[in-house]
Amino acid sequence: MIDRNHDLSISRQAKVLSLSRSSVYYRPRPVSAETLKLMRRLDELHLEHPFAGSRMLQQLLKAEGFDIGRRRVRSLMKRVGIEAIYRRPNTSKPAVGHKIYPYLLRDVEVLRPNQVWAIDISYIPMAKGFIYLVAIIDWYSRRVLSWRLSITMEADFCIEALEEALAKHGKPEIFNSDQGSQFTSIDFTDVLKREDIKISMDGKGAWRDNIFIERFWRTIKYEEVYLKAYANVPEARQSIGQYITFYNLKRPHSSLDWNTPDQAYCNHPQHINQAAA
Known part of the structure; x- marks a missing residue:
């Protein structure tokens, strides 16, 4: 990981580690072991049941013994960056003022590399x-x-x-x-x-x-x-x-x-x- 006291500059360390330079200046708040366990399990459940929204995921987690409310499920889904197949979370929303482009691949037959x-x-x-x-x-x-x-x-x-x-x-x-x-x-x-x-x-x-x-x-x-x-x-x-x-x-x-x-x-x-x- 980045050593802020190392002789190499932070930018140089980021380049060696193939990390974006802006991200290494960000100091994340510690995440508890319980939260990390929940996030991983949410990600696993999403792969198994991609149609499941926050309500269903909450019930699936409760069935496994997790005491968790729906609001926290929604918060962790946003943090992990997952969504039910019918709904996008805030992590997939454009910022205000950003242009949205149309989907160009409907009925397009992809026949070659770099198409x-x-x-x-x-x-x-x-x-x-x-x-x-x-x-x-x-x-x-x-x-x-x-x-x-x-x-x-x-x-x-x-x-x-x-x-x-x-x-x-x-x-x-x-x-x-x-x-x-x-x-x-x-x-x-x-x-x-x-x-x-x-x-x-x-x-x-x-x-x-x-x-x-x-x-x-x-x-x-x-x-x-x-x-x-x-x-x-x-x-x-x-x-x-x-x-x-x-x-x-x-x-x-x-x-x-x-x-x-x-x-x-x-x-x-x-x-x-x-x-x-």
């Missing part, structure tokens, strides 16, 4: 505390093109992930996100406009609009995150990085004719021709 990219943020529990993971995925191949960790949900680490994906993989025709303030921010959308990329945003409550990245969250949490108890951010970064490398290079997908995302992305004829050009 559509998608981005999203997910909560990652640790042994003590939690962090957020942002990932950018190519819709055609399911390949993770870039990712970042942060201790806050500010836009900085999302912009860093976007800039990295563009630098390494070119650019998509369409870029899709939800209506979260990180993705509607002027700084974020200006990067897309600079590259002349069409901006697409999920409709309100339309959870299926970004279904491929939702599936990735389910996969990485069941196969990596929930099997570990990261002691700190560097450990989480290393372990998650190793899993994403495995996911891209070695994990076959039935929807890709049992190819890996890397094979589907790199071996597509159009992508090969574009790379050669």
Whole structure:
């Protein structure tokens, strides 16, 4: 983690750890072990029952012995960044004055790499505390093109992930996100406009609009995150990085004719021709 008394500057330490610089100046309030346990269990229940709202989640938690009110369930859902499939929480609402773009992918057939990219943020529990993971995925191949960790949900680490994906993989025709303030921010959308990329945003409550990245969250949490108890951010970064490398290079997908995302992305004829050009 960041050592504020180290000889290296905080900015340099953040760069080494691949953390956004603004997030390291944020000093989070301590979170009790009971609250962390509740947050993790809420996230697990959401993956098992994505249709469950705060009322149902409260009853499910009570059945497991948690003494919790609905207001606290709603508060923790907002903190974790989860919602029932029919409702978006405040974490996915744009800030006042931010422009909302239309959803461009309805009835669009995605046939090639770099036709559509998608981005999203997910909560990652640790042994003590939690962090957020942002990932950018190519819709055609399911390949993770870039990712970042942060201790806050500010836009900085999302912009860093976007800039990295563009630098390494070119650019998509369409870029899709939800209506979260990180993705509607002027700084974020200006990067897309600079590259002349069409901006697409999920409709309100339309959870299926970004279904491929939702599936990735389910996969990485069941196969990596929930099997570990990261002691700190560097450990989480290393372990998650190793899993994403495995996911891209070695994990076959039935929807890709049992190819890996890397094979589907790199071996597509159009992508090969574009790379050669």
